[in-house]
Amino acid sequence: MSDVVHDSVKSSLAQLFDRSAPTYEKVGVDHFADLGRRLVDHAGIAAGERVLDVGCGTGAVLVPAARATGPRGEVIGVDLSAGMAARAEEEIVRHGLPQARVVVGDAETLAADGIPADPGSYDAVLAGICLFFYPRPEEAMARYRRLLKPDGRFALSWWGRPDPRWDAVFTASAPFGRGPSSHALPGDSPFRSVEALHAALLTAGFDDVDTVEEDCVTRFDSDEQWWQWVWSTAGRQFWESVPEELRPDAVAAVNAELARLKAADGSLSSTSKVRFTLARRVS
Ligand SMILES: C[S@@+](CC[C@H](N)C(=O)[O-])C[C@H]1O[C@@H](n2cnc3c(N)ncnc32)[C@H](O)[C@@H]1O
Numbered sequence: 001m002s003d004v005v006h007d008s009v010k011s012s013l014a015q016l017f018d019r020s021a022p023t024y025e026k027v028g029v030d031h032f033a034d035l036g037r038r039l040v041d042h043a044g045i046a047a048g049e050r051v052l053d054v055g056c057g058t059g060a061v062l063v064p065a066a067r068a069t070g071p072r073g074e075v076i077g078v079d080l081s082a083g084m085a086a087r088a089e090e091e092i093v094r095h096g097l098p099q100a101r102v103v104v105g106d107a108e109t110l111a112a113d114g115i116p117a118d119p120g121s122y123d124a125v126l127a128g129i130c131l132f133f134y135p136r137p138e139e140a141m142a143r144y145r146r147l148l149k150p151d152g153r154f155a156l157s158w159w160g161r162p163d164p165r166w167d168a169v170f171t172a173s174a175p176f177g178r179g180p181s182s183h184a185l186p187g188d189s190p191f192r193s194v195e196a197l198h199a200a201l202l203t204a205g206f207d208d209v210d211t212v213e214e215d216c217v218t219r220f221d222s223d224e225q226w227w228q229w230v231w232s233t234a235g236r237q238f239w240e241s242v243p244e245e246l247r248p249d250a251v252a253a254v255n256a257e258l259a260r261l262k263a264a265d266g267s268l269s270s271t272s273k274v275r276f277t278l279a280r281r282v283s
Helices: 003-020 032-043 062-069 082-094 137-147 164-176 194-203 223-232 236-241 244-261
Strands: 050-054 074-079 100-104 122-128 148-159 207-220 268-280
Touching (some): 032 062, 032 122, 032 148, 032 268, 050 062, 062 074, 062 082, 082 100, 122 137, 137 194, 164 244, 207 223, 223 244
Parallel strands (some): 050 074, 050 122
16 A cells, blocks of 8 residues: 555544544443553553553543653653544543643654654553554554663553454444444454464564453443444444435344343443553563
8 A cells, every 4th residue: 555545544544533532432331441441551551651652542541551650750642633632631631640641643653743752762652452543553563662662561452352242233234334344454464363463563573572362341231322332433434334325224233133132121241352462672
């Protein structure tokens, strides 16, 4: 893919997340905040450290990272989407974390003003559920390694297997829209397997690469809340592609599958796998 195509992919992504931003993590479902706290724990962020949070979104990783560094540390978040970045800024103020700040820009190239990018500038680079959106994740990995101090950590979270009980929901919606209705990756993505990601990180020059896989349990009070949640995430992209006149049938097909998944109290839950990968720059 050429640079022009990559720029257009990123511009569409920024617009997609701008549309999600008003409701992202605001529909009463604790999803990304939980994953963000876990990523910060896996990375072992300590008081006084300097941290770069790439693809910071509304601050799910940035806020716990800034709590962990404390006022003597510094956390810089970067996001393509001005809407997501504005929400992260609100969170910084709401939680009283002057050690954190946000830059709107491309975290893959780090070309934006306001992002310290000297070699050896950071103790840790964190990437919560975002690196698989990059057109050239391998280049970004090598770039992040250069930014780390010796013994610095690059920690990222990414998806493992989706909950197989939900396959029927995505199968029911697929004929109505364009593109994947669940997480899908190009065949050569380093995120196709743990082995492929480890190989990419080792090629980027990291040492001590390790991944742990954990459950990501997401609970919805009702199918209405699940719909609100889908529209608050990047998952809305599929539903935006469903032509207006087909939406009633598409929604009905999905609701029929949701009815099969509902517990007696009308709630729904999904247990996907989430992976936390830690890579160290030894020297
Ligand atoms: C699923 S959200 C995750 C946000 C946050 N890290 C969290 O854990 O909630 C993915 C974020 O990555 C951002 N993103 C994707 N590609 C990016 C890039 N090249 N540069 C900066 N941000 C990017 C999106 O704008 C979006 O806010």
